[in-house]
Amino acid sequence: MSGPLHLWLIPALPLAGFLVNGLLGRRFSKRAVNAVALTAVALSFLWTLRVFAAAGGLTEPHVERYFTWIESGALSVAFSFYLDRLTLVMLLVVTGVGAIIHFYSAGYMAQEGGYYRFFAYLNLFLFFMLVLVLASSYLLMFVGWEGVGLASFLLIGFWFRRPSAARAGNKAFLVNRIGDFGFSLGMFLTFVVFGSLEFQTVFAKAAGASAGVLTVIALFLFLGACGKSAQLPLYVWLPDAMEGPTPVSALIHAATMVTAGVYMVARSAPIFSRAPLAMEVVAAVGLATAFFAATIGLLQTDIKRVLAYSTVSQLGYMFLALGAGGFAAGIFHLVTHAFFKALLFLAAGSVIHALSGEQDLRKMGGLAEKIPITCATFFVGALAIAGAPPLAGFFSKDEILIQAFQRSPLLYAVGVLTAMMTAFYVFRAVFLAFYGVSRVSEEAAHHLHESPALMTVPLMLLAALSAAGGFLPVGQYLEPVFQGAARPAAVSHGLERALMAVSVLAGLAGLTLAWLLYIARPGLADRLAQGAGGLYRLVLNKYYVDEAYGVVLVRPIVAVSTHLLWRAIDAALIDGAVNLVGRRSVGAGDLLRRVQSGNIRSYAGWVVLGAIGLAAGMGVLLVR
Amino acid sequence: MVPLSWYLVLSAVLFALGVAGFLFKRNIITIFMSIELMLNAVNLSFVAFSYHWKQIGGHLFVFFVIVVAAAEAAVGLAIILCVFRNRQTLNVDDLETMKL
Numbered sequence: 001m002s003g004p005l006h007l008w009l010i011p012a013l014p015l016a017g018f019l020v021n022g023l024l025g026r027r028f029s030k031r032a033v034n035a036v037a038l039t040a041v042a043l044s045f046l047w048t049l050r051v052f053a054a055a056g057g058l059t060e061p062h063v064e065r066y067f068t069w070i071e072s073g074a075l076s077v078a079f080s081f082y083l084d085r086l087t088l089v090m091l092l093v094v095t096g097v098g099a100i101i102h103f104y105s106a107g108y109m110a111q112e113g114g115y116y117r118f119f120a121y122l123n124l125f126l127f128f129m130l131v132l133v134l135a136s137s138y139l140l141m142f143v144g145w146e147g148v149g150l151a152s153f154l155l156i157g158f159w160f161r162r163p164s165a166a167r168a169g170n171k172a173f174l175v176n177r178i179g180d181f182g183f184s185l186g187m188f189l190t191f192v193v194f195g196s197l198e199f200q201t202v203f204a205k206a207a208g209a210s211a212g213v214l215t216v217i218a219l220f221l222f223l224g225a226c227g228k229s230a231q232l233p234l235y236v237w238l239p240d241a242m243e244g245p246t247p248v249s250a251l252i253h254a255a256t257m258v259t260a261g262v263y264m265v266a267r268s269a270p271i272f273s274r275a276p277l278a279m280e281v282v283a284a285v286g287l288a289t290a291f292f293a294a295t296i297g298l299l300q301t302d303i304k305r306v307l308a309y310s311t312v313s314q315l316g317y318m319f320l321a322l323g324a325g326g327f328a329a330g331i332f333h334l335v336t337h338a339f340f341k342a343l344l345f346l347a348a349g350s351v352i353h354a355l356s357g358e359q360d361l362r363k364m365g366g367l368a369e370k371i372p373i374t375c376a377t378f379f380v381g382a383l384a385i386a387g388a389p390p391l392a393g394f395f396s397k398d399e400i401l402i403q404a405f406q407r408s409p410l411l412y413a414v415g416v417l418t419a420m421m422t423a424f425y426v427f428r429a430v431f432l433a434f435y436g437v438s439r440v441s442e443e444a445a446h447h448l449h450e451s452p453a454l455m456t457v458p459l460m461l462l463a464a465l466s467a468a469g470g471f472l473p474v475g476q477y478l479e480p481v482f483q484g485a486a487r488p489a490a491v492s493h494g495l496e497r498a499l500m501a502v503s504v505l506a507g508l509a510g511l512t513l514a515w516l517l518y519i520a521r522p523g524l525a526d527r528l529a530q531g532a533g534g535l536y537r538l539v540l541n542k543y544y545v546d547e548a549y550g551v552v553l554v555r556p557i558v559a560v561s562t563h564l565l566w567r568a569i570d571a572a573l574i575d576g577a578v579n580l581v582g583r584r585s586v587g588a589g590d591l592l593r594r595v596q597s598g599n600i601r602s603y604a605g606w607v608v609l610g611a612i613g614l615a616a617g618m619g620v621l622l623v624r
Numbered sequence: 625m626v627p628l629s630w631y632l633v634l635s636a637v638l639f640a641l642g643v644a645g646f647l648f649k650r651n652i653i654t655i656f657m658s659i660e661l662m663l664n665a666v667n668l669s670f671v672a673f674s675y676h677w678k679q680i681g682g683h684l685f686v687f688f689v690i691v692v693a694a695a696e697a698a699v700g701l702a703i704i705l706c707v708f709r710n711r712q713t714l715n716v717d718d719l720e721t722m723k724l
Contacts, residue, residue: 600716601647608643 005051007064007081010091011130013044017123025116034106037119041102041126045095052088059480060084061200063136070139074195082136082199086481089331089474090133090263093338097255098126100458104346105247107454108353118158118245125151129256133263137197138187141264145183145228148257149176155252156244168240175237179227179261186220193217203270211275218271218278221264222285229261231319232289235312236546242304246349249304254311254345255338262318262334266327269482273325283323283411287404290316291414292543294421298428299540302359303348306429310385311341313418317400320415326403328478333400336392339469340384343462344426347378350451350459351433355444361429366438371450375434377459382430384466386423387507394504395470401503402491412499416506423510431518631672638665652704652714656697663693 017040025033055062065080102122109118128151132144149172157169191197193213194205206214225231230238241253252258265272265282272278290313297309314337321330352359354371368375384391387398397419405412440448450456491499517525529536538544595606638661645658667686674682708714 600719604646608647 004064005055005062005083006047007051007083007134008066009047010044010051010095011127011134013040013047014123014126014130016040018120018127021116021123022120025120028116030110030115033116033119037123038099038102038106040123041095041099044126044130045099048088048091048095051083052092055083056088058084063200065136075191075197077137077139077197079140080136081134083134084481085478086263086266086331087133089335089478091130093335094126094129094133094256097338097342097462098129098251100461101247101251101255101342101346104250104349104455104458105245107452108247108349109245110454112245114158118155121151121154121158122248122251125155125252125257129260132260136199138190138199138202139197141267142180142183142187145224145260145264146180148252148260149173149180149228152176152241152252152257155248156241158244158248162243165243168237168243172237172241175234176227179224179234182220182223182227184224186217186224189213189217189220199267206270206274209274211277214271215275215278218268218275219281221268221271222278222282225261225265225319226285227261228264229258229315229319230289230312231261231285231316232292235289235293236549238312239305239308239542242302242308246304246345246352249308250342250345250349253308254341258311258315259318259334259338262315262322262330265319265322266331266482269327272322273327279323279325281323282319283404283407286316286319286321286323287411287414287418288316289313290320290418291421292316294418294425295539296542297425298421299536300425301361303351303361303364303429303433304345304359306361306425307341307344307348310344310422310426313422314341314385317397317415317418320411321400321403324400324403324407324411326400327482328475329396329399329403331478332474333396335472335474336384336396336466336469339392339462340381340466343377343381343459343466344385346455346459346462347374347381350374350455351378353451353455354448355440356447358441358444361432363439363441363444364433365436365440366434367440367448368434370448373450373456373459377456377463378434379430380463381466382426384469385426386511387419387503389500389504390470392466392469398500398503399475402496402499405499406491416503419503420506420510423507424514425510427511427514428518431514435519436522628672628676632669635665635669635672638662638668641665650715650717652707652716652719655716656700656704660693660697663689 017037020036021028021033025036028036061082061084063080063082065078067079068076069079070077102119105118105122109115112118125148128144128147130144132141132148135141135144153169153173156172157166159165160169187197190202193209194202196202196205227234238253238258242249244253272282293309293312293316297306297313300306300309314333318330318333318337321327321333350371351364351367351374354367354374355364358364380391384393387394401412401415401419404415438445517528541547642658642660642662642665645661646655649655649658667689670682670686670689672682674680674686704714707719711718713719
């Protein structure tokens with residue numbers, strides 16, 4: 001490694017794209033907007049590749065310091081970027097998948113209004129995501145963290161004239177706020193305990209800190225991760241975030257932003273790995289989320305929502321890996337998941353595009369021949385997420401399950417069950433959308449068409465990555481980063497083989513079940529649903545979690561805000577006090593106005609009275 | 625020798641007369657004269673104190689007051705003349721607005 005790496009270029013390029021498109025894009029043609037946005041992202045990706053080529057082999061973190069950002073008392077935060085192998089992996093995923101999705105968006109959004117706005121936001125998102133990944137301190141990471149939240153909010157509500165989209169944007173923002181609150185508290189505590197927010201300082205000092213303090217910090221940070229990465233109990237915003245345009249769902253709400261929590265926990269491995277209780281919590285929450293979201297995914301009818309719950313579930317898998325001590329395994333799954341989930345979303349987008357906006361699986365079917373490229377790529381993505389060897393998902397999921405097995409067989413059993421459900425719901429979507437009888441409305445069937453090359457080429461690229469991504473040696477590559485963290489011992493070869501076989505069988509079982517219910521015996525699914533009765537309705541309505549939150553949290557808060565905070569305190573007390581002072585002033589003025597009669601002799605009389613009063617007062621004082 | 629207090633009492637009586645005239649008379653020229661009376665009442669006590677304490681300051685002040693009173697008389701009488709030409713009255717009660 002020779003000379004500076006100019007890491008700042010990586011986020012600066014999308015920022016420049018955002019500024020140019022955001023400020024001037026209204027006057028640009030679509031072609032010009034494309035040129036700016038796509039060039040910015042592509043150059044950012046190329047620079048990342050250059051950095052990787054120059055510094056890919058680094059074993060010690062490389063910090064590039066630009067300037068002192070905040071200097072106040074004991075707090076000193078530098079604006080600097082931190083590069084190690086974990087950062088590099090994230091950079092490659094974010095800029096690589098980001099670039100592919102930018103190109104796809106150029107095709108997908110071609111007919112939409114607000115074109116420049118969309119690409120400006122997308123570039124803005126990439127900028128903040130790259131700041132988050134490159135940050136060398138918790139504070140700078142928090143800037144990126146909030147920034148991606150903002151970009152996510154803007155893009156979920158991209159079609160802001162649709163009330164449901166605007167509401168979904170608000171919901172995402174508010175739910176994330178709870179998580180951010182945890183992150184902030186974790187940060188404050190970190191500063192109080194370690195006197196710094198820089199990663200290197202904090203991690204160096206973490207070795208000597210007590211487990212109790214580290215546990216509290218880790219739990220607060222994990223609360224932040226739960227918000228951003230949609231874990232129980234804060235996952236509710238992610239399915240609603242599907243109101244945004246599909247490329248946004250692919251980039252932000254599947255491949256990159258929602259994995260920020262996973263990245264943050266992995267980055268804080270020196271803290272987490274010394275807090276066993278926090279690790280247990282991470283693993284438990286991850287597993288519960290993985291299982292819970294997968295069950296909801298089983299019955300969703302909106303193709304994007306199936307994928308959304310699948311994302312929540314897969315994120316749960318990543319946290320399960322982190323909690324079990326397999327930081328590298330979690331990041332590996334993050335990478336492969338970015339490939340295949342982006343692929344699934346983009347392919348779903350291509351389906352929606354082909355059907356002129358239809359998202360309901362019940363109104364699809366038999367599309368395989370009409371849109372073969374989309375179908376084939378979706379199929380690859382489905383195989384990858386279901387864990388079919390030798391596709392990407394097989395390797396990463398397997399590594400997680402092995403970690404879970406070493407932790408406890410129970411974690412493993414639930415993990416395998418979740419894997420089976422994953423295979424089931426994703427192939428249910430495949431069969432309902434692409435095979436069987438066509439239930440497409442005539443209107444949509446008339447316009448049915450394969451997507452343009454600008455969309456299918458990114459699909460094929462991602463399909464290739466999803467197929468081959470499992471061979472990337474991410475785990476070994478990341479080893480130097482997680483050296484300090486306790487790693488579970490390797491399992492014997494035979495056991496590994498057996499575990500692999502079990503998870504493949506589970507995936508196969510899920511696939512077969514989906515095939516049986518939706519292709520071989522159509523109608524069986526409905527009869528089963530009727531047989532299950534209450535349970536079916538419970539899952540179909542997503543366990544009524546949104547409704548429960550509404551009754552337990554939202555409505556009381558709104559009621560307190562309306563009746564107490566607004567009407568009683570703000571309107572009655574504060575406004576009342578101000579108005580009272582105003583009214584009294586007017587009244588006093590009305591009285592005093594009478595003194596100003598314009599009669600000079602009455603003024604003179606007042607002067608005399610005043611003089612006499614003054615003289616009398618002085619006389620009294622003197623006599624005393 | 626006349627004691628100081630007599631001068632002061634005389635000064636106070638003259639001043640009070642001036643105030644009373646200022647307050648109760650309606651004719652603007654009488655009011656003007658009352659103001660002069662008050663000024664001279666003060667002059668009297670200045671001179672009395674100056675003589676009593678054998679200090680020159682009181683005399684100096686009296687000269688200043690006389691100069692200012694003369695200037696004031698010139699300006700004031702000019703104003704009164706203007707007012708009379710415009711309003712045809714010297715009654716202050718009719719002069720309570722600033723509008724002409």
